[in-house]
Amino acid sequence: MNHGKCAACMVAKKICFEPDGKGPAFCSTALYGAALAKAAAEYEKPDIREFARQAGVQEAECYVDREAEPHYMFPVKPRIQEMIDFSRKMGYRRLGLAFCGGLHREAAIVSRILEDHGFEVVSAVCKVGGVGKEALGIKPEEKIRIGCHESMCNPVAQAEIMNEAGTDFNILLGLCVGHDSLFIKYSRAMVSVFAVKDRVLGHNPLAAIYTYDSYYQRFKGDRLKELTIKE
Numbered sequence: 001m002n003h004g005k006c007a008a009c010m011v012a013k014k015i016c017f018e019p020d021g022k023g024p025a026f027c028s029t030a031l032y033g034a035a036l037a038k039a040a041a042e043y044e045k046p047d048i049r050e051f052a053r054q055a056g057v058q059e060a061e062c063y064v065d066r067e068a069e070p071h072y073m074f075p076v077k078p079r080i081q082e083m084i085d086f087s088r089k090m091g092y093r094r095l096g097l098a099f100c101g102g103l104h105r106e107a108a109i110v111s112r113i114l115e116d117h118g119f120e121v122v123s124a125v126c127k128v129g130g131v132g133k134e135a136l137g138i139k140p141e142e143k144i145r146i147g148c149h150e151s152m153c154n155p156v157a158q159a160e161i162m163n164e165a166g167t168d169f170n171i172l173l174g175l176c177v178g179h180d181s182l183f184i185k186y187s188r189a190m191v192s193v194f195a196v197k198d199r200v201l202g203h204n205p206l207a208a209i210y211t212y213d214s215y216y217q218r219f220k221g222d223r224l225k226e227l228t229i230k231e
């Protein structure tokens with residue numbers, strides 16, 4: 001069976017964007033009828049429907065001049081504004097901010113902005129609890145500073161703190177790959193990501209993608225070999 005490969009789709013007029021569009025052989029719209037039906041049933045649940053509806057309204061409101069002809073995209077809301085506006089739309093009062101200790105200063109500013117816009121903010125740093133990495137079976141040589149005490153990142157505790165505080169919506173700021181996954185799994189409230197961590201690229205992982213053809217050619221792997229042989 002073909003698997004969906006939307007990422008490889010080069011169809012100009014796509015069926016997922018336009019009702020009279022088309023899809024390739026690996027089209028996810030064509031291949032996954034059951035999944036699409038399952039999703040449609042989920043949107044019938046009132047809370048999911050309202051969340052999705054507000055997210056859709058918010059999506060459009062991120063642009064101005066929407067009535068202009070010819071149409072052009074004029075986005076105006078940075079993500080922090082999007083977070084504030086969406087939270088207001090949903091009637092949220094108490095927001096959770098789960099952040100990485102490496103972004104403590106940024107977390108302080110995000111928290112201040114949210115509070116200045118009328119929200120109550122519950123925040124928890126990744127190292128909350130101060131539990132040594134030994135608790136996870138991590139060996140001395142597997143630590144950043146070999147042999148020293150290092151508190152484990154504790155995303156499950158971050159999530160449980162938000163659950164106990166009864167946050168309406170949880171915002172992630174800079175959690176590591178995997179730690180973010182655990183937070184999302186254990187969070188009772190819906191989660192959105194304000195920013196992801198990238199230790200090398202100033203928390204902008206897309207920089208490596210934008211420079212894939214130049215400074216990050218090493219990610220081409222075997223494709224790079226083919227290119228080199230051709231040259």
Ligand code: SF4
Binds near residue numbers: 014
């Ligand atoms: S759903 Fe089909 S048409 Fe749309 S991007 Fe995926 S493969 Fe292409």
